[in-house]
Amino acid sequence: MPVQSTSPDYDRHLPEWQLMDAALEGEEAIKANACNLPKPSGMVEAEKQDGAGNRYLYENYTARAQYEHWVRDSLRSMMGLVSRLQPEIELPAGMKGLLDNATADGFGLKQLFFRLVRQIISHGRIPLVANIDDNGLPYFSTYSAVNAINWKVASQSGRQDLVLAVFREFREKDGNDEFTHECEPVYRVFTMRDGGCYSSVWNDSGDVVDNEMPLGTTGADQRLVRGLEYIPVVYCGSTDNGPDVDEVPLLSMARAALKSYQLSADYFTALHQTSHPQPWVSGLDEEVDLSVTGPSAAWDLGPSGSCGYLEFQGAGIEAVRKAMDDQRNAALEAGAKVMDIGGIESGEARKARQNDQHATLHSMVITAAEGLEQGLRYLADWLGFDEKQVSFTVKPEFTSVGVDPQMAAQLLTAAQAGIVSHDSFWQYLSTGKLPDRDWQAELELIQEQGPALGGLGFEGLNDGDRQ
Template sequence: MDVTYTRPELTAALRRWRLVRDVCKGSEKIKGGKDDYLPKPNPQDKSKENEARYDSYLARAVFYNATGRTKNGLIGAVFTTWPTLKVPKLLEYVNTDIDGVGVSIYQQSQSVIGHLLEVGRHGLLVDYPAIEGNASLADMQAGRIRATVTSYKAEDIINWRTRQVGGQHVLSLVVLKEQYEEDTADGFGQEVKDQYRVLRLTEEGRYAVEIWRNEGGWNLYDYREPTDGRGNKWTEIPFTFLGSESNDSSIDDAPLYDMAELNIAHYRNSADYEDSAYLVGQPQVWMSGLDEQWRDWMQDNGIYFGSRAPILLPQGGSAGILQAQPNSIAKEAMDAKERQMVALGARLIEQGSGAKTATQEQNENAAEHSVLSLVVSNVSEAYTKVLEWMGAFMNANGTMEYTLNQNFVRVQIDSNLLASLIKGVQAGLIPQSDFWRQLRDYQLIDPEKTDDDVRDELETSSTGLGLEDADDGGESSTV
């Protein structure tokens, strides 16, 4: 039994994922990869001189991280409006700590979106402390026992399997690579070791968790069958894949891969451009008509070069300056790649963009937004499912929902439009619920407030929301 078995489609994707991950980490990571990302101009030469020349070639290269900045910009666009979270009281702790180590659901979902943009795949596992029988409500309310959500990178989900149950395919096996810490013999240091967490459905249809560790070979270290808040065995694995296209077990495309490839090509062009500027960018003095005596004297004493330092030459001698003609091939190649990255969605490096209407902005970024919208939709759906599993562990009832913003273009509402909308509501031509939805879209109303919340606040307000109506003599009415 080989618990370390890795699916071949995962192995095939690792090179692409590593490229995007490294590019998004920035210059230090890319330059640390040396000839993985910047080939040596003459790799057959193994001399120390050639190694030193390559180090200089590498140091002068400039890595402009358009891909990482684009990823961060897209995440920021999602969180310009705060997500909507609806959970019962027992799950309110996810606002500040969803994973048991102090990461909130908002922070974790930001990280998940970043992973999906980079590699197009991620995983979330809901877990619960091992207890005997039913969990105490007092323990859950005090936070001593609570369900948590652990986030897994695509590279650590090494094996999975589905099987058909009734009319649908369900996960029957997931193998996750993890690390754990073990104290050294002196009690001061710690050693990080690998372990594998196996999630499986048994032949009887019960959910079981196995921990495998290498102790003279890979052996089963721990086994348990988790129960829900009522003490019942689980009949499904509370693990969900997240993808850039769908939340199934298949491996989706990495949205930023094409941009990362261009980013590396741009980096290589930059290395050639900077190397060329260094080698031939400095003007060089030449002289002719010197005899050996003049030559030897100048070699021994040197010359001063500049308008205040005349060069004395023998009769018939001459001097001049060699200046290389501009070579813009590498620079043009860099510019072309920057334009290609802009076309792929790198809005943050686009130059000369003036103020645009919302319609123009939406049209120009439709492709980018469609990818981001799909990612955001998948994350919202996955977290809603995760919250339901947490509710089952905690024996909590009520609405469980997590919805991320999909309106990525900030639009300023026109004052005339707002006045017309209010008049439409006052005249009974626009339902109040539609009007409030519009105000949520424009971020004039907290998106987490329901229609009932808004109505209650207006009814209890001393003044309400009024608008002078010129048609009725300036009387104030309330929406």
């Protein structure tokens, strides 16, 4: 099979990762994929009759649709919480340089930890590869979920361990000038052979770009620092750090946002149509020029002609708006579930409540820290240091921001009812404080985000209540 072959697990989850990529990139990426907004049957039939002439119908339909950036906003809020955490790091003296220079692009362990958490939240998975550069110095590489295309686990010395890992990379094409950004894909392969880990790089044509050598071979003299009896790759996930693909924590929110986008196309198209009544004419004995309309024009319909306006009643508009509200509430609930950062309950009670193994911010911080610690132990073993001197721990104490679980639950209910804005709900979860703005500004923000579910809002409050 070619080097581009993919794992069956990868194939099953690729559409989810692609949806998350588009959700985080925003409305332009969502609209760029026509599959995200199916054409109504009427537009399909119209394009069958005149594809070029009637293309504008779907283009206008898409242009009116609105994609809500709930996923991107939630990720930003969660990373705001994570950025307050302070990792506790212990390393042998010979590995202290990793504190400030741990990644291929020169960032330290703390920034690497944040990268791991961010990708776990958004995609549920990020491979972490321990390696040694040409100078014999240790560093880590990371890959996105969509570029970790293949992996395989098999029995090694009586244990199930990784025997293959393939990652897609992008390199500048040969002969490019200094201003071009054109790249071509290559594939970095880690495999177990004769009890040792080997690395090689291949191109799309199946040709070897970098010859297969024992991992750890460095420098122009091809010096082997030390071979490894395992592949130093950790697949950091949302629930554990095994090679199997974990759930994508924000996938439910992304799907709700996509469904809201699809509903908004119908909603805003219906609003457009109901605001533009269609004139009709009947009973004319001969052809009459009726191309000009408006308050400055008059039609001569003759003795038997009649005219009027066909106005859309819009009976289904309210149902579509209600469906959009339902998707907004589903997104809020999905975000709140992932944001579950604990409260005053005991550890055992919390463990029992999370027994369904859904990914929470708490669990993702723990798995990211454990994955990074495992990678550091790989490097310590590789470089000949004592693994017991390596430690990377993070206490996910999010409650230090002063978030009251009961208040958060009440704000979630209020946000679903349209009594407070969604921005206020997320800001409270991020900072433990409500935003400093008056009721008028809050009302305007609610109106910008859409009508309240069930008609609830500030209308029933007098000025004293608002203050």
